[in-house]
Amino acid sequence: MAFVMLLATAACSGQDTRTTITVWSWEPSMGKLAQAFEAANPDVHVVVKDTSGYENLNTAIQDGYGLPDVAQIEYYALPQYAVSGQLRDLTSRVESYGSFYTPGTWSSVQLGGRMYGLPMDSGPMAFFYNDSVFRQAGVDPTAIRTWEDYYQAARKLKKIGVYIAADAGDASFFDAMIWLAGGRPFRTSSDGKTVTVDLKGDTGVSTFIEYWQKMMDEGLINTRLSTWSNGWKKALGDGTVASVFSGAWMPSMLLADIPGAAGQWRVGTIPTVDGSITNAETGGSALTMLNTTRKPEAAYRFIEYVCHDAEGIAARIDGGAFPADTATLESEAFLDKTTIRDSRGIQIAYFGGQKFNKVLAQAANNVSPDYQYLPFEVYARSDFRSTMGKAYKWESANQRRIIARKRYKAGMTDDDGNPVTVPDDPGPKVSLAGALASWQKDIKEYGANQGFTIQ
Incomplete structure (x- = not known):
C-alpha cells in the first residue's frame, strides 16, 4: 500500500523526467521535426531555438554556458569548429553511411577522415525569380542563360522601377x-x-x-538591402526586387518569409558567364553535436532522426528543404513535387504548379567540384563585412x-x-x-x- 501511494504521489507531482536537449537551428521545419521525434521518443524533450549566426555560437563557446547540444552548422564553417575541438567525433556511429549521401555533402562533414556531423541539406545554386514582374518588364526569364542575358534583363526591369537583385x-x-x-x-x-x-x-x-x-x-x-532583413523580404514580396541567386534550400525559406508571393515565383537554371553547363553551391548544412553536451545519446538520436531516418527526411523535404541523400534526390515523388507544406500543414503551390525539384536536382548534378573554403572561413566571412x-x-x-x-x-x-x-x-x-x-x-x-x- 505504501509503495502504491508513493507512485501515486510521484504521478501527481507532474515532474518531467525526460532528458531535455537543446537544438540551435534556423530550418523552418525543425519545430515539427522535434514534435514528431518526441512522439517516437517519449523519453526525450527537444527545445528548438531559432539561433543563427556564428557570433552567437562563438560567444557561447567563449563564455562556457548556454551552449546547445545539437547545432546546425553550414558546411563552410564545419571544419573550423571541428579543428578547434568544439564538435563531437561521430565516426564510430556513422562511418558506414557514405553511400547514403551525395558525395559532396558526405565529404563536407569530414576532416582528416573523421566525421563530425550528418548532412542535412545541400545548396546547389538556382535562379529564383518573380515571373510576373519579369513578364511585366517584357523579359522571358526562361531565356536567361548567360550573365549578359541577366544584365540586359536588369536594364529592362530598371525601366519599370524594379531591381533585378539585392546585394549589400x-x-x-x-x-x-x-x-x-x-x-x-x-x-x-x-x-x-x-x-x-x-x-x-x-x-x-x-x-x-x-x-x-x-x-x-x-x-x-x-x-541598400541586406539579405534576410525585413526590408529585403518586403522588397521580394512586393516585387521591387525580382530575383535571387540562392541555394536549392531556398523554397522553404521563401514560403516562410514571403508567403504572400505564392504562385508568382519560379525556379530556373542559374545563368553562367558564357552559358556553359556548370554550377556552384551556396549554403547547405549539417547537424552536429557539441563536445560540451552531457546528453550525447539523446542528442545523437535526434541527429539520426532528422538526417538519416526516412520519416525525418520526408518531413523536411515536404517543407521545401533540399535533400542530401541520394535516394530522395532520385525519387519520382521528390522530382514530381509541385507544392510545399507550410507551418500549418497546408500544401502551397508556391511556384505556380512547377515541378521545381526537377530544376534543382539538375542543378545539383551540374555542380563543378574542387572548390575549397578556408579552414578559417568563419573569420574570413566576418572580415568581408569590414x-x-x-x-x-x-x-x-x-x-x-x-x-x-x-x-x-x-x-x-x-x-x-x-x-x-x-x-x-x-x-x-x-x-x-x-x-x-x-x-x-x-x-x-x-x-x-x-x-x-x-x-
Whole structure:
C-alpha cells in the first residue's frame, strides 16, 4: 500500500523526467521535426531555438554556458569548429553511411577522415525569380542563360522601377559567384597546415567583380538591402526586387518569409558567364553535436532522426528543404513535387504548379567540384563585412543620394511633409577591386597568426 501511494504521489507531482536537449537551428521545419521525434521518443524533450549566426555560437563557446547540444552548422564553417575541438567525433556511429549521401555533402562533414556531423541539406545554386514582374518588364526569364542575358534583363526591369537583385555585401553569395565563374582562390594542403590565398590573381574573382561592379554602377542592384532583413523580404514580396541567386534550400525559406508571393515565383537554371553547363553551391548544412553536451545519446538520436531516418527526411523535404541523400534526390515523388507544406500543414503551390525539384536536382548534378573554403572561413566571412563591405556601403550611399536628388528635383516631400534633403557626397569611390586587397591582406595575416603557413 505504501509503495502504491508513493507512485501515486510521484504521478501527481507532474515532474518531467525526460532528458531535455537543446537544438540551435534556423530550418523552418525543425519545430515539427522535434514534435514528431518526441512522439517516437517519449523519453526525450527537444527545445528548438531559432539561433543563427556564428557570433552567437562563438560567444557561447567563449563564455562556457548556454551552449546547445545539437547545432546546425553550414558546411563552410564545419571544419573550423571541428579543428578547434568544439564538435563531437561521430565516426564510430556513422562511418558506414557514405553511400547514403551525395558525395559532396558526405565529404563536407569530414576532416582528416573523421566525421563530425550528418548532412542535412545541400545548396546547389538556382535562379529564383518573380515571373510576373519579369513578364511585366517584357523579359522571358526562361531565356536567361548567360550573365549578359541577366544584365540586359536588369536594364529592362530598371525601366519599370524594379531591381533585378539585392546585394549589400554577402560573403556567402560572393564565394558562390566566384565558384560559378570558375574561380579557385583558396587552397589547403592535405595535412591542413598550408593555405594558399590568391584573391587578387584569380581569374574567376576578377571576372565576377568586374561584372558585378558594372551592375552596381548602373544602379541595377539594390545595395541598400541586406539579405534576410525585413526590408529585403518586403522588397521580394512586393516585387521591387525580382530575383535571387540562392541555394536549392531556398523554397522553404521563401514560403516562410514571403508567403504572400505564392504562385508568382519560379525556379530556373542559374545563368553562367558564357552559358556553359556548370554550377556552384551556396549554403547547405549539417547537424552536429557539441563536445560540451552531457546528453550525447539523446542528442545523437535526434541527429539520426532528422538526417538519416526516412520519416525525418520526408518531413523536411515536404517543407521545401533540399535533400542530401541520394535516394530522395532520385525519387519520382521528390522530382514530381509541385507544392510545399507550410507551418500549418497546408500544401502551397508556391511556384505556380512547377515541378521545381526537377530544376534543382539538375542543378545539383551540374555542380563543378574542387572548390575549397578556408579552414578559417568563419573569420574570413566576418572580415568581408569590414573590408569588401566598404565598396557596398559606398554604392549604397551613392544610390541613396541619386534617389534623393531625383525626388528633390521633382519637388517631392518626405513622410513628414518636409522637402526632401540630398545626402552629402559619399566621397571617393570605393570599388570591389580596390577593397579586395584589404580583404586578402587581413585573411593572410589572420591565417599566419593562427599557425597556418600562408602562401
